[in-house]
Each structure stands twice: as C-alpha cells, then as structure tokens.
C-alpha cells in the first residue's frame with residue numbers, strides 16, 4: 001500500500017464529498033425548519049440528474065452550467081410539494097409524515113421511470129475527460145469543479161440564512177414557529193421557500209454528479225439513505241454538521257475502497273454512523289441531549 | 291379621542307370549548323387599557339384572536355375602523371399591530387439584534403429600522419449591551435425587554451402585551467412598567483393583559499375585567515380601583 005494510493009483515495013473522496021455535503025445540507029435544512037424528514041430527497045436528486053441529462057442531450061447545455069436550471073426546477077418542485085402536501089401534515093404525527101413523503105418518493109420515481117425508462121444514463125461533459133497531475137496524484141477536473149461548486153453553493157446558502165431578511169425569517173421559523181407567527185411572519189411561505197431551497201440543493205447536487213455517476217430512476221432510495229446517514233452523523237438540523245459530515249463520509253468511503261473493496265462503501269459509511277453515534281448520540285454538531 | 295381597536299361581541303374557542311364569548315371592548319388612540327383576570331379567564335385567547343392566531347367564531351374586530359377578523363396574522367401585523375406574547379416567544383438561537391430586526395417586518399418598519407433600533411436601545415440600554423448575545427441566554431427580565439423591543443420594531447399603532455410581569459423580580463418589573471409608560475407618552479397606544487392587577491391599573495387609563503370568558507366589569511382606573519369586587523378578588527384588600 002503506497003502513500004500515493006492513499007493520497008489519491010483521500011483526494012478523490014474529499015472532492016466527491018462536496019456532492020454528499022450538498023445533498024445533506026438540503027435534507028437538514030428541510031428537517032431543521034419543518035421537522036419533516038424528506039423521504040423523497042433521493043428521488044428529487046434523481047430528477048436533478050435527469051434534468052441535467054435533458055439539458056445536455058436536447059439543448060447541449062453542459063451540466064456544469066445547467067445545474068443552475070436544475071436547482072431552479074427542483075426549487076419549484078419543493079415549493080409546490082410543501083404548499084400543496086407537506087403544509088397539511090407539518091403538525092401531524094411522524095408516521096403520517098413518513099407515509100406522505102414516501103408517497104411523494106414513489107410518484108417521483110415512477111414518473112421518472114415512465115419518462116426515461118429503467119436503463120442507466122450518464123451525462124457527458126468536456127470537463128470529465130480532462131485530468132490534472134499533482135506529482136503522482138491525478139485530479140479529475142470534473143470532480144474538482146463539482147467540489148468547488150458544491151462548496152460555493154453551501155456558502156451561498158449560509159450567507160442567505162445569515163444575512164438576508166428572508167433567510168433570517170427561515171431561521172426564526174426554525175427556532176420558534178409560534179414566535180415567528182406572532183410577529184407577522186408568513187410562516188407557510190417561509191416553509192415553502194425552505195423546502196424549495198432544500199430541494200434545490202439536492203437538485204444541484206444531482207446535476208453536478210451526473211457526469212460522474214451513472215443514474216437510473218430506481219436510484220432515489222439509496223441516495224435518500226446516504227443523505228440521512230450524513231445528516232445523522234452531522235447532527236439533525238445542523239448545516240455545518242451536514243457539510244462536514246458529507247466530506248467525512250465520502251473520504252471514509254473512499255478509504256474503504258482503497259483498504260477493503262469498492263463494494264464495501266455502504267458498510268464503511270454505516271460503520272462510521274454507528275461509531276459516531278456511540279460517542280456523540282446527537283451527531284457531530286447536534287445540539288440535542290445525549 | 292378616536293377608537294383604535296374595537297371588539298364587538300367576539301366568541302373564540304378551541305374545538306368544542308368556547309373560551310371567550312360576547313366580549314366587547316375598545317381601545318382609543320393614545321390610551322393604555324388593561325385587560326385583567328385570573329388564570330384561564332380567556333385573556334391570552336382574546337389577544338390571540340385579535341392577532342389572527344385563532345379564528346373568531348362570532349363578532350367583529352376592527353383596527354381604526356377596518357375589519358381585522360378573518361385576516362392572517364401577517365396582514366394584521368402589517369396594519370400596525372404588535373403582539374408581545376405570553377412567555378416572550380423569542381428566537382433563542384439568534385442574537386438580540388437579530389430578534390429585534392425580525393420585528394421590523396412591514397415595508398415602512400424595515401425602512402426605518404435603524405432609527406427605531408436606536409429608540410429601542412435608548413428605552414432599554416441593557417439590550418444594547420447584550421446586542422450580540424443569543425436571546426436564549428438572556429435573563430428573564432432581559433428577555434421581556436427583548437420581546438417588547440421586538441414588538442416596537444414594527445412601529446405599531448397598537449402594542450399588545452400578554453403578562454409582561456410574569457416571573458419578574460420587583461425591581462425589573464418596576465423598570466419595565468416605567469418604560470411602558472414612557473412608550474405610551476411618546477405616542478404608542480397599549481393594550482396590556484395582566485394578572486398583576488395593581489401594576490396594570492397603575493399604568494392604565496381604563497380597564498376591563500375578564501371572568502370565565504366574559505367581561506365582568508369595566509371602567510376607568512379610578513372606578514376599578516374603587517370597586518369592592520376588584521379590591522376583594524384581585525387586590526387582596
């Protein structure tokens with residue numbers, strides 16, 4: 001086992017982690033604001049991938065530019081899903097929320113199946129073909145750009161929440177929905193915006209990963225599970241936790257592929273989950289009681 | 291003096307329970323009006339109905355002659371009403387400054403928020419010192435100041451307070467009530483819900499007594515202070 005191989009694994013894992021972070025940031029935002037677990041998260045991501053694929057194949061838009069439109073499209077999906085469906089069950093017991101969100105997941109998955117068929121697809125981008133060499137380690141330019149954009153988007157989301165009036169209202173509604181209502185916040189609108197942004201994050205993640213990973217309609221569930229895993233590791237509702245957790249899980253999986261076998265990916269990330277929960281039951285950045 | 295807030299025969303409840311019935315009251319521009327009553331009398335329910343947080347089943351609510359009942363809380367707040375709720379209901383993981391700025395919701399309030407913030411800091415210098423502290427780590431008195439400040443940031447025509455004295459030490463309570471008097475002197479009309487009847491009446495021009503969801507008594511401060519019923523049931527004299 002030589003150092004270059006390990007370095008290669010670390011770097012590839014880290015670069016891919018940006019996508020994981022973005023997926024998890026979207027999920028944790030939705031959970032943090034509405035206390036609703038978006039079981040359709042992975043299916044929304046798959047739709048982000050297919051939107052990128054359509055833009056690339058029909059209109060010739062490179063996914064590294066088209067991801068903006070994919071994020072916009074998924075924002076609308078999230079906004080509408082919140083306004084028409086989730087809004088009715090925000091205060092309902094968890095099992096009802098789970099049923100509804102699983103229903104949304106099924107609808108999205110089957111709609112993709114009808115629209116695109118069951119076969120795996122992949123988007124071509126000029127960037128994925130090129131590589132850079134850092135001494136003995138090669139850098140996949142596609143992954144590098146994906147990582148950079150994912151970090152940029154997470155940063156933009158952070159600034160939105162910290163600095164803008166609407167972003168502050170999102171945080172206020174997450175902190176104390178009744179308090180937000182009392183001071184005249186349109187909490188339903190804020191919820192719809194938050195759900196829309198969460199969906200936009202995962203839609204962008206889908207578009208950005210579409211040149212790297214093949215995808216198919218049935219892939220949503222495992223992407224949802226991967227997102228939950230990261231969110232729990234990072235601490236439910238914590239944006240920083242989701243971001244760091246995404247990088248951590250990706251690096252761990254990549255190391256697992258180096259030291260064990262590529263097929264051990266899930267085993268590694270779930271082991272990491274269990275190990276972290278043993279020591280920090282609320283997750284890395286979670287504020288809940290131990 | 292013109293009527294700013296008018297309630298006419300309102301009925302409000304939760305499910306099968308009717309918590310407030312046939313309540314009529316009015317607050318005139320420039321006044322401080324107290325709404326007093328014991329636990330479960332329906333005071334909070336009345337304020338929540340005014341802000342649109344609970345539907346009014348019967349009756350009319352008007353602010354400055356315009357119907358409020360049926361509007362959403364965000365519309366009602368935009369009409370110039372600020373509600374400082376029971377239990378403060380601050381945003382605990384946000385700073386004092388952020389809590390205050392969130393109060394400046396409407397277009398005009400937002401445009402004037404720097405000026406209003408200075409005013410709030412003059413009224414409550416303690417809030418300026420704690421500017422960057424998380425609201426959840428404030429003392430009870432400071433939290434109440436923050437909640438009132440957040441209400442003022444909306445530049446309300448009517449400020450409604452739900453038990454501002456709750457859980458406060460006498461010294462802090464005195465400061466806060468003095469500040470409320472000053473807020474009223476500088477032109478803000480106030481409707482204050484209280485169980486601390488002596489404090490509330492000392493601040494108010496007039497008052498209403500709510501018992502079992504109905505108005506049992508009303509009158510000027512002096513009339514209420516002279517009433518045998520008030521003396522016996524609320525002042526323990």
Ligand SMILES: Nc1ncnc2c1ncn2[C@@H]1O[C@H](COP(=O)(O)OP(=O)(O)OP(=O)(O)O)[C@@H](O)[C@H]1O
Pocket residue numbers: 304307309327328329330331332333334335336376485
């Ligand atoms: N969310 C609720 N669901 C059902 N009943 C409620 C609810 N909130 C209040 N009530 C009932 O409505 C009645 C009036 O309550 P309300 O909170 O308005 O009283 P209050 O005068 O504010 O009392 P306190 O001084 O204790 O705050 C009470 O009988 C109470 O039990």
Ligand SMILES: [Mg+2]
Pocket residue numbers: 333334335376452
């Ligand atoms: Mg009350």
